[in-house]
Amino acid sequence: MQALTNRAKPVDRRPMTFTEKLYLPAIAKGMVITFKHIFQKKETISYPEQKRKFSPVFRGLHVLNRDAEGRENCTACGLCAVSCPAEAITMEGAERKPGEEHLYREEKYAARYEINMLRCIFCGFCEEACPKDAIYLTETFAPSNYNRESFIYGKEDLLIPMPGEKKKA
């Protein structure tokens, strides 16, 4: 058979020489290699203090966006929930009442919007499906928690704060 590349090397099947049979030189060589690693730079990132940089396309926790006037973009169309392969998104729509125009951009809004972060696979399909630019994936990831209920993120967790208003911790 013709070789695809000329980089293939035949396996060395010669019997071991005496020094190779002694094993000890090889062991010493290995020990020197591991000893050298003692002085090398540590690869560890001490997580809570240091954080690694993610690329701009990193798909982390979701946020629900607002428009420039601080009104919620989401119209509870359900396209994100439909596109979600993990079925992590649940929502309930509601109609905007008169006098709520400063809260919701369009006539319909999500009264309840939940993402189960344990189901979510962070594929970003919801972000792609959204016609209203309402849902985005950020560069943070879901923090650990003690119970499963805490991983179901409601609207208050997902919605970005009103401009000029601090989000409750």
Added chain:
Amino acid sequence: MTIDWVFILEKVLLISGVLVVSLVVAMYSTWGERKVAAIIQDRRGPNRAGFMGLFQPLADGGKLFFKEEIIPTNSNRFLFILGPSLAMMIACMTSAVIPWGDTLTIAGHSFSLQIADINIGILYIFGVVSLGVYGIMLGGWASNNKYSLLASVRAASQIISYELAMGLSLIALLMMTGTLSIKEIVEQQRHTYWNVVAQPLGFLIFLVCSFAECNRSPFDLPEAESELNGGYHLEYSSMKLGFYLFAEYINMFISSALMASLYFGGYAFPYMDKMGLDQNIVTILGTVVFFIKIICFLFFFMWVRWTIPRFRYDQLMRLGWNIMIPLALVNMLITGAVILWQQSH
């Protein structure tokens, strides 16, 4: 007959001291193991519990104590508990004949920093160490689990095979020194050179065999996780598992101490008698030097563990019987010839 209370007090204090020291060293060996593993693999190792993770062993120990204790239904309850107890007890017993230092003179009394200077010290150590296999055997047998049993069979045959080569390598040393008392061996090295100079091959065999005796990598087949689900302590949990792991570290500590005293001069260090210092200070310095030697050996144990992969079982047996024992015999022959040659000149 009067009871020598000072003597009893001295020995009780010394025994408690040695026990505490070997437990603490074993505790911090677990920390050291993780640190050495980490730095060799370009990681940081435990660094959260206290400064440099120094409280990590306490956290680990606390965790082990609070774990649920499971005794399998079909196990032999008595033997199941006896196994780790025996392993731990035997590991602690060996420290009795190791000379931790020379004598201290306090208010006219001289105190030897060795619990018992018996004239068959090495024989005693061999006796106790070969008992050590019972802890593993009983544990593996009583678990009523085929993996545990396989592991303990492996451990038993491994320890017995390597004990032979270890003993033979020591015989060459004994022919040279002419004594079985470890204290005397150390004292002889104090005035001349270290035994490793005269017995490099013997030391190498002893070193390899002590790795095998301690079930340390690359001879850690009794706890080969990939093929035995964890080995002889597979069914153990809580502090009984802790005892097994702890006994391994104590064994490592004791065999480091043994190698340091048999081949590397024990508490003797160069120029110790020529510095013109007080006897007590020299003794304390000697003990410190001894512990530095032990720590170097412990580091070596860990360094090897994180470098060399595990042997296959047939390779292990071939190394033990076909290489180590003949080498030890050759070493004995050469030593005997040299001694005869020296005597005739």
